[in-house]
Amino acid sequence: MSGIGTGYDLSATTYSPDGKIFQTEYAQKAVDNSSTVLGLRCKDGVVLACEKLVLSKLLVEGSNRRIHNIDRHVGVAVAGLAPDGRMVANRAWDEAASYKRVYGEPIPGHVLCERVGSYAHMFNLYWSLRPYGATVLMAVYDKNGPALYAIDPSGSSLRYFGTAVGKGRQAAKNEIEKLKLSEMTCREAVIEAVKILHKVHDEDGKKFELEVSWICDETNKQHQRVPPELLTEAERQAKAALEDSDMDD
Amino acid sequence: MDVSRDASHAEAAPSTGTTIVACTYKGGAVLGADGRVSIGNYIMNRASNKIAPLSEYIFLCRSGSAPDTQIISDNVRHYLNHMIAESGEEPSVEMAANLVRLINYNNKDHLVGAMLVVGWDKHGGGQVFGAPIGGTLVKEKWAIDGSGSTYIWGYCDSEFKEGMTREEAENWVKEALALAMTRDASSGGTIRIITLDGTGAHHTYVRGDQVPQFVDDMPFPTHAPGVLSAAASVGEGGMVIG
Numbered sequence: 001m002s003g004i005g006t007g008y009d010l011s012a013t014t015y016s017p018d019g020k021i022f023q024t025e026y027a028q029k030a031v032d033n034s035s036t037v038l039g040l041r042c043k044d045g046v047v048l049a050c051e052k053l054v055l056s057k058l059l060v061e062g063s064n065r066r067i068h069n070i071d072r073h074v075g076v077a078v079a080g081l082a083p084d085g086r087m088v089a090n091r092a093w094d095e096a097a098s099y100k101r102v103y104g105e106p107i108p109g110h111v112l113c114e115r116v117g118s119y120a121h122m123f124n125l126y127w128s129l130r131p132y133g134a135t136v137l138m139a140v141y142d143k144n145g146p147a148l149y150a151i152d153p154s155g156s157s158l159r160y161f162g163t164a165v166g167k168g169r170q171a172a173k174n175e176i177e178k179l180k181l182s183e184m185t186c187r188e189a190v191i192e193a194v195k196i197l198h199k200v201h202d203e204d205g206k207k208f209e210l211e212v213s214w215i216c217d218e219t220n221k222q223h224q225r226v227p228p229e230l231l232t233e234a235e236r237q238a239k240a241a242l243e244d245s246d247m248d249d
Numbered sequence: 250m251d252v253s254r255d256a257s258h259a260e261a262a263p264s265t266g267t268t269i270v271a272c273t274y275k276g277g278a279v280l281g282a283d284g285r286v287s288i289g290n291y292i293m294n295r296a297s298n299k300i301a302p303l304s305e306y307i308f309l310c311r312s313g314s315a316p317d318t319q320i321i322s323d324n325v326r327h328y329l330n331h332m333i334a335e336s337g338e339e340p341s342v343e344m345a346a347n348l349v350r351l352i353n354y355n356n357k358d359h360l361v362g363a364m365l366v367v368g369w370d371k372h373g374g375g376q377v378f379g380a381p382i383g384g385t386l387v388k389e390k391w392a393i394d395g396s397g398s399t400y401i402w403g404y405c406d407s408e409f410k411e412g413m414t415r416e417e418a419e420n421w422v423k424e425a426l427a428l429a430m431t432r433d434a435s436s437g438g439t440i441r442i443i444t445l446d447g448t449g450a451h452h453t454y455v456r457g458d459q460v461p462q463f464v465d466d467m468p469f470p471t472h473a474p475g476v477l478s479a480a481a482s483v484g485e486g487g488m489v490i491g
C-alpha cells in the first residue's frame with residue numbers, strides 16, 4: 001500500500017514501472033507525518049497556522065519556529081522536516097532580496113512561488129541529491145492582492161483559497177471547505193484556524209503549541225505574528241467549541 | 250600619438266547633445282526629445298530618434314553619449330523581456346527605471362548616460378523617473394535633461410501644473426523642447442513626442458519646419474537656395490540663404 005519500491009526507490013533518478021519516482025513520494029510521506037499546518041486566504045489577507053507538538057518540557061516556549069518571514073509582504077509556514085523547510089525558506093528569502101535589488105520593487109507572489117518551486121524541483125533531478133522533505137505554505141500580499149501558495153517536495157506550486165498539510169490534513173480540509181473564506185476577514189479567520197487545529201489535534205494527551213501568523217489590511221500588508229490577545233481569545237473560543245461538541249456526544 | 254589619448258579623438262565620439270522632456274498628467278505621461286546628433290560642429294543626424302522603447306508602455310529618453318545610452322537601452326529591454334516571460338505581466342515603470350539606474354551606478358566609471366525613464370503601468374499610472382549620470386534614481390512629476398535643458402528650467406518651473414489634460418501636457422513638452430532647441434546649438438531639428446495612457450503609446454512627429462518658432466527666430470527656409478525674396482535681403486539680419 002505504501003508503495004514498496006523494491007529496487008526502484010533507491011534514487012531520485014529512477015522511475016518505477018508505473019511511472020512514479022519513489023523518492024519524491026517518500027519525501028511527501030515526511031510531510032504527511034508531520035504536525036498539521038494550514039493556510040486560509042480571506043477577503044483582506046492570508047492566515048497561516050501551525051500546530052507544534054511540544055516534544056520536551058525542557059524546550060523554551062516558542063522555540064522550533066515553523067513560520068518564517070521572507071520579505072515584508074511574504075511569510076511561509078513549513079510542514080515536514082523542519083531543517084529542510086528552513087533551507088527552502090532561505091532560498092525564498094534570497095530570491096525576494098535579489099529581485100528587490102535588481103527590479104526595485106517587492107517580488108510578486110506568483111513569481112516567487114514559481115522560483116521556489118523550480119528550486120525544490122531541482123532536487124528531484126539528480127542522483128546525488130534528495131528531495132526536500134518539506135511543504136511550504138506561502139502567504140503573500142502584493143499589488144495583485146492577497147494569495148496563498150503551497151510548494152511541495154515535488155516542486156509543484158499551486159495557489160489555494162485554503163489548504164492544510166500534515167497529519168490532520170484530511171479532517172482540516174473538510175473543515176476548511178465549510179468556511180466562506182471570500183466573505184471572511186483575517187481576524188475572523190484566525191479564530192477559525194485555531195478552532196480547526198484544536199479540533200483535528202490527535203487526542204493522545206501530547207501538549208501542543210500554536211504558531212499563527214497573518215498578513216492583511218489590518219497589519220498594513222506586512223507579515224506578522226498574530227497579536228497575543230487575539231491568539232488567547234481564539235484559543236478560548238476553540239476550547240469552548242470543543243467542549244460544546246463533547247457535550248453533544 | 251596614442252589614439253585613445255588624443256583629445257580630438259574623444260571629441261569625435263557622437264554625442265546626443267540633446268533636450269529631453271517628460272511630464273505626468275491626469276491619466277498618463279508625455280515624453281519628448283529633439284532630433285540633433287552632432288560631432289562638434291557637424292550635425293551627423295538632424296532627425297534622429299532619441300526615444301528608445303523598453304516595453305510596450307515604457308520608453309527611455311536618451312542624452313549624453315549616444316553609444317552608451319544605446320547599449321543601456323538594449324540591455325534593459327533584454328532584461329525586461331525576460332521578466333515579462335517569467336511573470337506573465339507587463340513590467341512596472343519602476344522596474345525599468347531601477348534596471349537603468351543599476352547599470353549607470355555599477356558602471357559609473359565608464360558610462361556617460363543621462364536618461365529619463367517614462368511609462369505607464371496599471372498600478373501607478375503615468376510615471377516619470379530621472380536617471381542621471383552616476384546612478385541616481387528619482388521619481389518626479391516632470392523631468393528634463395540634456396544640454397538644452399539648462400535653458401528651459403524657468404519655463405518648466407513656471408508653466409508646469411499638476412493634473413493637466415493630455416493636450417496641455419503635450420503642448421508643455423512641445424513648447425519646452427522648441428525653446429531649448431532655439432537656444433542650444435546641440436539641440437534642434439525635429440521633435441518627437443510620445444503620449445502614454447492606458448490605451449497604449451501615441452506617437453507624434455513634428456517636422457523641422459513645423460517646430461514652434463519664437464520672436465527673432467530665423468524662419469525655416471521655404472524656398473530653394475539661390476532665390477532671394479525682397480524680404481530676405483532687407484529685414485532679416487541680412488543673412489543670405491544659399
